[in-house]
Amino acid sequence: MRNTVRRGYVLYALVVAFVCGLVFLMYSYAVNGEVWVTKRVNNHLYTNRQLTTAGSVFDRNGKALVESDDDGRSFINDVTLRKATLHTVGDIQGYIATGVQTIYRPYLIGYDFVNGVYKAVKDGTGNDITLTIDSDICKAAYNALGYNNGTVGVYNYKTGEVICMVSKPTYDPENKPDDINTDTSGKYDGIYLNRLLSGVFTPGSVFKTVVAISAIENIDNISERTFKCTGKYKTEDGTVICNATHGKLSFEKAYNKSCNSVFAQLANELGKKKLTATAEKLGFNSSLSACGVNLSKSLFNVKGADKNELGWAGIGQHTVLANPCHLMMLTGAIANGGNAVTPKIVRNSTSEKLSELLGNISPLAQISIDTETASQMKKIMRSTVKNYYGDSRFPGLEMCGKTGTAEVDGKRPHAWFMGFSQKENFPYAIVVMVENGGSASSVAIPVANKVLQAIKSAG
Ligand SMILES: [Zn+2]
Known part of the structure; x- marks a missing residue:
């Protein structure tokens, strides 16, 4: 009798354990099912750990950039288009972490909780995604960069639609180089990285825009002040060198001419606290998200800086780093x-x-x-293009903008341009960063113009 009671208890315990296990399994399935089923070991969807069966990815004009057919996943039949859109579309192995095929994989495959991947396996298709990018504009940007590495981003600052996103170095996903993961020459450095979303670079003079905004908001009558550039800005801790001896100049002219002396002085006059507060309000040191991913963080940290270093930080050097997509958003904010x-x-x-x-x-x-502030900044960026770079460099665009030639240790400087058209019917903001490209004026401006003219021609 006692044995029977004991067996009864054991049986109860087993039943309870079984039910608990079942509840746990159901719960785990509900929470993790999507991840489990779209794992690369699922042979229904992957061959040799590569994505094979999923929906198509189209550009804004309906061009299929990648689709599934009997041979698996096929990219568009144009090698330059494939290279130019690779970082946006993503590869089939998932090395490019921010590619659409990677971040939206479960949706492309067509997984859902009730049917699992039934639809995808049965029909051989998942869900399609249409992107905002125009692949022909990406191709124009890719060609404009020439042999250089770097990134170009363009978006409509009213709707948020990204028209162009290109990152170099890149490769042809239909003919992936065999030595891509073993090469030590450096030619593939950061090749899986989308430089627009996941890169950070020394900004140089484009950062003067942040200092200018801080000055507009914190220094009374800044537009009536007169400054003097003797070719350098000297403090007890060292000297910031200017690109010329500009003599007497207003705040606006100092921005137009990108005078290092004045902006190093402004950084010190504003002080660490106010300048950091402006930089942070404008998105530095914080996790921003765009295009479905978290952007790499732009950094502004002058806590330990002496006066000389604060001066260099004011012209976008010292330890300042900027993410190109973030600067594109900042440009768009000024425009909008x-x-x-x-x-x-x-x-x-x-x-x-x-x-x-x-x-x-x-x-x-x-x-x-x-x-x-945005309106004042826009006016200054407009006079910079109109009176200093020249409207002839951006025909018919009424551009506002700022260049930056950012010094980096031991290599050629990064060439930057950030700007936007102020034309009501052409609401595009652009960021160009040519990695170790040299002078911004001779390298970044022509890239920006070629891309924007391609958009204009496409209508
Ligand atoms: Zn100067």
Whole structure:
């Protein structure tokens, strides 16, 4: 009798354990099912650990950039288009972490909780994604960069749609180099990195825009002040060298001519606290997101800086680092009356779940500029192009902008341009960063113009 009771207890315990296990399994399946089923060991969807069966990715004009057929995944039949859109579309192995094929993989495959991958396996298709990019404009940007590495990003600063996103070095996903993971010459350095979203670089003089905004907001009558450039800015800790001896000049002219002496002085006059507060309000030192991913963080840290170093930080040197997409957003915010619209890369999708997810993203981003400040900044950026670079370098675009030639240790400087058209019917902001490209004026401006003219011609 006692044995029977004991067996009864054991049986109860087993039943309870079984039910607990079942509940745990159901719970885990509900939470993790999507991840488990889209893992690379699932042979229904992957061959040799590569994505094979999934929906198509189109550009904004309906060109299929990648699709599934009997041979697996096929990229568009144009080698330059493949290279130019690789970092946006993503590879099939998933090395390019921010590629659409990687970040939206479950939606492309067509996984859902009730049917699993039933639809994808049965029909051989998942869900399609249409991107905001124009692949021909990406190709124009790729060609404009020539032999240089770097990145170009263009977006509509009113709608947030990214028209162009290119990152170099890149490769042809249909003919991936055999030595890509073993080469030690450096030619493939950071090849899987989308430099627009995941790179950070010394900004140089484009950072003067941040200092200018801080000066507009913190220094009374800044526009009436007169400064003097003797070719350098001297402090007890050292000297910041200017690119010329500019003599007497106003705040606006100092920005126009990119005078290092004045901006090093302004950084010191503003002081670490105010300048850091402005930089942080404009998105430095914080995790911004755009295009479905978290951007690499732009950094501004002058805590330990002496006066000389603070001066160098004021001209975008010292330890300042900027993410190109972040600077594109900042440019767009100035263009759009202070409101930064979050850049987006997906136009629509046949996946209801993805559409719902994208619909929940707040369109207004994480940085903001006072309307009056944005308007003053826009005026100064316009006079910089009109009176100093020359409108002839951007025919018919009414551009506002700023170049930056950022010094880096032991290599040629990075050539930057950030700017936007102020034309009501051409609301595009652009960032160009040519890695170790040399002079911004002779390298970055022509790239920016070629890309924007291609957009203009495409209508
Ligand atoms: Zn100067």
